[in-house]
Amino acid sequence: MQLLKTPLLLASILALGSSALKAEVTLSNIFGDHMVLQREQANPVWGKADAGEQVTVSIGGQSHQTTANKQGLWRVKLDPMEASDQALVLQVSGLKNQVSIADVLVGEVWICSGQSNMQWPLTNTYNGAVEIASANHPQIRLISVPQVGTQEPQDNFNGAWSICSPESVGNFSAVGYLFGSRIHSALGVPVGLIDNAWGGSAAEAWVPQEVLAADGGYAELLNSWDAKVAAYTDEMHAAKVADFQTWQKVGKPAPAQRAPTDFRAGQHRPGNLFNGVLNPTIGYGMRGVIWYQGETNAGRATQYRNLFPLMISTWRDLWQQGDFPFYWVQLADYMAEASEPADSAWAELREAQTMTLALPNTGQAVIIDAGEGRDIHPRDKTTVANRLVRLALANDYGYPIDALSPRYASMQVKDSAIALTFDHVSRQGLCSFDIKQPIGFAIAGEDQIFVKADAKIIGKNKVLVSNVKVSKPVAVRYAWANNPKANLQDRNGLPVTPFRTDEWPGITANSVK
Template sequence: MNKSKIRINTIFTVPALTAFVLIIAVFSYQNCNADVSLPALFKNNAVLQRGIKVPVWGTADPGERVTVSIKSQKATTVADTEGNWMVWLNPMDAGGPFDMKVSGNNEITVTNILIGDVWLCSGQSNMQWPVNLSMNASQEIQEADYPEIRLFTVSNKVADKPEKNVRGRWVVSAKNTVGSFSAVGYFFGRELYKELKVPIGLIHSSWGGTPIEVWTSREILESNSSFRQFITRWDRALENYNKARERYEQRLLEWETEAETARQAGEPVPPRPGAPAALQNFQQQPSCLFNGMIAPLIPYAIKGVIWYQGESNAGEARKYQKLFPAMIQDWRNRWGQGDFPFLFVQLANFMKEQTRPSEGGWAELREAQLLTFLSVPGTGMAVTIDIGDANDIHPKNKQEVGRRLALAALGVAYDKKIIYSGPIYDTMTIEGNKIRLRFKHTGSGLVSKDGEKLKGFAIAGEDRKFVWANAQIDGNTVFVWSDEIPDPVAVRYGWANNPVCNLYNKEGLPASPFRTDTK
């Protein structure tokens, strides 16, 4: 009887042991052979940039051979010692949909890929503002079925070091997907699609209420003494917080001992020590959004960038004037695509209208943006001084913002022979008691939008005390004068947080605010 039991146990134990060994072997194999993987950008419904070499990257086992194939081309590489790999696809024409296969120890098939133009949409809340909260939202959403426009929203992420991936997914533009997407980004992309008839990919990466320094790499902030203060200030706050946290944790341990002693003695438990105030607004940390929401996108091939930001830097125009061009150049350098087009929105009119000439933080920030447009090659600026809202920092007319950015794109990025900007101040000459202003981007000619006399001009003598001025169009120039100022030296236009101004070109684009006495 005992032998039978032993025999029966042996009969059933051998296959069980074999299965166990196989399970262990498979488990060990899986742990030793990591699957080839792709970052979120290379997933179903993606758009790849046409006309230039396209990098595709991911992770695998160190030394693993990885092959990427799409259309008629194939590229192979070997993962490095850390498991990272990258291949470069040759330039492709617009088209699709296509499948892309990535194979190593396993195989991934990415479906419904289009080849077209990819634009990164970044900035703060006016870029983040969604379609479903914009003007005519219901109608816009109902008409949003564009199978060749693809949308990717980067999830908000703060990081103290550059990340390698983002959370997000590509979706096809449709009535059930577009509502939560960036309105400026969507309307911009829609205008381009209607004009170019090629697939458009929009990568939206923005966060409301954020200053420019959080979108700028730490290397750039550390490279200039005037920028370095942002890092120093934050690092000091973080150091103080960490010290306070350590003191709190030590005091908490002591309190737990004291509390237990009191309980055992039947005495009142002493008050629990309070935690230190949390370090607020981690999204204000220098470089944190560059690290978490821009760096992981590099070097995904793009056509260019649209940018809507600056409200959080109003009052810091001098800093912005230096940092904005530096950030643009840094992004371009890191992408390695040369001076790709970088288009941005000049701050809209906002707050109470000013009844007399005066200074304004928003006016100075607009000037910093204007100077960037004038000094940095490959940039375009959408002037929005006429479509803001005095009572709302988030004006709802995002359609016109997108349209003006698209005009800038057609002129700057696509070399279309169009008028894509309103009048931009160029030079001045003093002629007796008048100042003559000359402009670029006058298009078919200068006009007063409403047919009334020109508004928004102020003039001053040597004392720089500005008064409202008369202004008259003379060809592609404007004469400015005031009987109060017999010897004028400087003119300002639209120089207020919310100016009343009406100089346009005949193409219907507003002149940028400016001053001739830039400091």
């Protein structure tokens, strides 16, 4: 290495370096060309600059000033704006530079989150080709957050907004797009969709580890992960990768293996997705969240009773938008059809999802009639999206439409039968959708042994259930199976929510990790 001999040259370089250290004002990547801002809301805008630098943010005739804090972070809130399809420019100015975000619309923003059934692309669905060909919606804007799993909270991501078109929509979330396109058609305002779903993800990965630890109910889960991570080294992972590559070089497939991934950065580890996927977007103005997840947690369904509402409440607390709408898809029917009553982890997970309706401003799209026994990924995403849209249109946009599936309300023992009463039944009343006889019911006495039950609709919102072998019934279950044979619905087409009247311990009661 040669030493600099000229003092003047050295001074010049030092001066240049000092100037280069001054950071240019920047925006978080969630803000970009073609984005949609949530209408009628004070939307936060944030980014980085030099500590103490004054930053000016302007759009649509309003202007706001702030000063970057000691960490170089700045944040302002825009005045609420009405929906607009007129392209606006968001300008952010600092001492050294100015950033301009073009083609900004104002409308409705929804986050589309969960695991593979939310991530599932439009191109791989029934009627996907038709949907893609007709997806010329320049007022719908799309952005996908890359899959980054980490224990370190991220403040940015590598992504960009795009204008919805046949060229851009094919690999976007089918449920997200179909939901958003119907919102757009109904309201006639721009719609922004943020897809951050990650296939196979566990709910605990979407919650900060410190929140799980503070709750107190996840010590065994967290300890299990700590032990697993501690026992796995970078060298062990490198050896797995090398072994896989050796099989590839000799032209033979690795035995029953895919390319190895590092579970430490995967979609199951507690906190990983919250840090790497969600955190960079927290605070972005939006209307609400649609969520399709639960398959990965089915084996720990009892735990999900606490975990799922904990996740929702945590998101709401951090977003600082109050109890924003949070609508989810209940698990579909899947696996072999049940021939006899039995315990079911998937039924218990559906029950945990239904229990989460105790949180305010939540809703559940029941799709127990829309699954495919052979595939955990039902290709019919239109039914899924339509039922989510019902919730949003009825609850958030004032449309007088039925949105809730009928739900068990109460029971009354009548001799050797049990009369069930349901809430959220339309004026049209209950019916069976394929054959006259309602099916999918099971009944039990004090012995807790369930048998198939005969069922009869006895009123607009009542069903009578019995079995001659059960003279003193105490409990009823409906659609209580991974893939139940069940056919009770409202005449408006919404299926009855699977349920049980008993509280006997299920098969997932002791599964915590």
